[in-house]
Amino acid sequence: MFCTSCGTKLEENAQHCSSCGAVVTPSAPVPPSHPQAATPIYKKPAFMAAAVLILIVGFLLLRESSGSMSSPEATVEAFVHAVDNKDIKTLASLYSPENQPDTDELEEAEEFFLGMLGNIKVNDFEILDVTVDEDTAHVEYRVEVSLDGETNTDTDDFDLIKIDGKWYIDDSFAF
Numbered sequence: 001m002f003c004t005s006c007g008t009k010l011e012e013n014a015q016h017c018s019s020c021g022a023v024v025t026p027s028a029p030v031p032p033s034h035p036q037a038a039t040p041i042y043k044k045p046a047f048m049a050a051a052v053l054i055l056i057v058g059f060l061l062l063r064e065s066s067g068s069m070s071s072p073e074a075t076v077e078a079f080v081h082a083v084d085n086k087d088i089k090t091l092a093s094l095y096s097p098e099n100q101p102d103t104d105e106l107e108e109a110e111e112f113f114l115g116m117l118g119n120i121k122v123n124d125f126e127i128l129d130v131t132v133d134e135d136t137a138h139v140e141y142r143v144e145v146s147l148d149g150e151t152n153t154d155t156d157d158f159d160l161i162k163i164d165g166k167w168y169i170d171d172s173f174a175f
Helices: 045-065 072-084 088-093 103-116
Strands: 121-133 136-147 150-163 166-169
Touching (some): 072 150, 088 103
């Protein structure tokens, strides 16, 4: 005997189909002409709708967060991380678009940075205070660095500006 809903072969005296759960009617002695295989879960409409919804929500969250520049704190943290990694291009990208260096300035800054600060290592970093006023912010931070075997702890600050949902350092890019 076969299930009239999905075509699965039924066990003798079964009251429900083991595959689809349909109630078994005793008048189904002949298998359907084209038995249907169980639909894989990834092809079911509810699963497809849930997967699309998850992708949309994920995209919106990523777009909203704007990565490393999603908050004033994140921008300052990205700055310190770029210093530690000697990543001059990331450093430059953290400055407001109007203050970002041209290609020649970037090459000059990279030479200076790698030459003078090539041995710098960030040991510790802490945001001390953040003041946000709509599209501007002020961040005070403490950083401990080692340079040529000497360890120094400094407190510094940045003024930041929000442009198109991203926080940038609002200062001239200069070394």
